[in-house]
Amino acid sequence: xxxxxxxxxxxxxxxxxxxxxxxxxxxxxxxxxxxxxxxxxxxxxxxxxxxxxxxxxxxxxxxxxxxxxxxxxxxxxxxxxxxxxxxxxxxxxxxxxxxxxxxxxxxxxxxxxxxxxxxxxxxxxxxxxxxxxxxxxxxxxxxxxxxxxxxxxxxxxxxxxxxxxxxxxxxxxxxxxxxxxxxxxxxxxxxxxxxxxxxxxxxxxxxxxxxxxxxxxxxxxxxxxxxxxxxxxxxxxxxxxxxxxxxxxxxxxxxxxxxxxxxxxxxxxxxxxxxxxxxxxxxxxxxxxxxxxxxxxxxxxxxxxxxxxxxxxxxxxxxxxx
Numbered sequence: 664x665x666x667x668x669x670x671x672x673x674x675x676x677x678x679x680x681x682x683x684x685x686x687x688x689x690x691x692x693x694x695x696x697x698x699x700x701x702x703x704x705x706x707x708x709x710x711x712x713x714x715x716x717x718x719x720x721x722x723x724x725x726x727x728x729x730x731x732x733x734x735x736x737x738x739x740x741x742x743x744x745x746x747x748x749x750x751x752x753x754x755x756x757x758x759x760x761x762x763x764x765x766x767x768x769x770x771x772x773x774x775x776x777x778x779x780x781x782x783x784x785x786x787x788x789x790x791x792x793x794x795x796x797x798x799x800x801x802x803x804x805x806x807x808x809x810x811x812x813x814x815x816x817x818x819x820x821x822x823x824x825x826x827x828x829x830x831x832x833x834x835x836x837x838x839x840x841x842x843x844x845x846x847x848x849x850x851x852x853x854x855x856x857x858x859x860x861x862x863x864x865x866x867x868x869x870x871x872x873x874x875x876x877x878x879x880x881x882x883x884x885x886x887x888x889x890x891x892x893x894x895x896x897x898x899x900x901x902x903x904x905x906x907x908x909x910x911x912x913x914x915x916x917x918x919x920x921x922x923x924x925x926x927x928x929x930x931x932x933x934x935x936x937x938x939x940x941x942x943x944x945x946x947x948x949x950x951x952x953x954x955x956x957x958x959x960x961x962x963x964x965x966x967x968x969x970x971x972x973x974x975x976x977x978x979x980x981x982x983x984x985x
Contacts, residue, residue, distance in 0.1 A: 664688050669714035670695040676733045683968030731967045751984045756962030757954030758818035764953035768918045773802045803827030808860030811867035854884040869896035882908040888915040894953045897922040906938040916945040920953045
């Protein structure tokens with residue numbers, strides 16, 4: 664088969680990919696713009712496309728039997744442009760890395776190792792045990808609220824319980840209490856959910872139904888010292904409402920990894936929002952990095968290779984996006 668990796672994102676999954684496949688195949692890397700000689704033709708005639716974007720600027724695939732996103736999100740892939748012969752699949756495998764990111768970010772709020780090191784190098788013993796005012800908080804004494812209980816939410820819950828945290832969940836479909844979940848809510852019960860936790864972790868995908876799930880009234884329902892973390896998709900939290908809540912210090916803070924604006928070839932250096940989040944002292948900003956590890960790449964490579972091998976055998980595919 665002809666397998667093409669379309670764009671710079673997909674190219675990260677190309678090295679040694681053939682080692683995971685049954686048989687020999689033609690494997691090509693194509694540029695994002697498909698503006699090199701014959702790239703448009705290769706894209707149109709590929710049996711398998713690995714990519715993250717299919718819209719009006721890309722030619723319509725003619726021969727594709729499988730379009731595989733090397734990520735969980737497929738909102739930039741217009742399924743209507745795929746031929747009837749093609750199946751759209753996605754990948755997970757990022758939940759372990761994201762869970763580590765969440766716990767690492769929270770630990771920094773409770774265990775100020777970097778600041779203690781910095782101060783001791785200057786001869787100051789600010790955090791010395793027994794010193795008045797040196798007591799710090801413990802992560803395990805707080806309650807974590809997880810909004811969206813899919814792959815990511817479940818992986819975070821396991822780690823939160825390992826630290827002794829109480830875990831509360833809000834999800835579209837009911838989640839049974841037990842097995843690491845202490846309290847469960849539906850999305851219609853968001854105010855009660857948000858008002859009962861110290862940390863809100865948003866791990867919802869972006870759909871028309873989830874856009875703006877967290878708005879002004881939801882942020883107002885949070886505790887004054889609570890922190891919100893977004894590792895789902897930026898627009899799940901209303902941009903203006905989040906900025907206003909942080910600027911007015913109506914909530915304790917935010918840790919944001921998924922955003923509202925992203926770099927483009929024309930603007931590679933850019934702020935992640937039209938609003939000046941970068942001027943606020945009560946937010947930690949990271950560049951959509953939470954799931955990007957060597958382990959994530961390896962696991963996603965294996966998922967895609969397994970599906971291609973199944974396609975060859977005529978076996979059912981996994982992770983089909985409907």
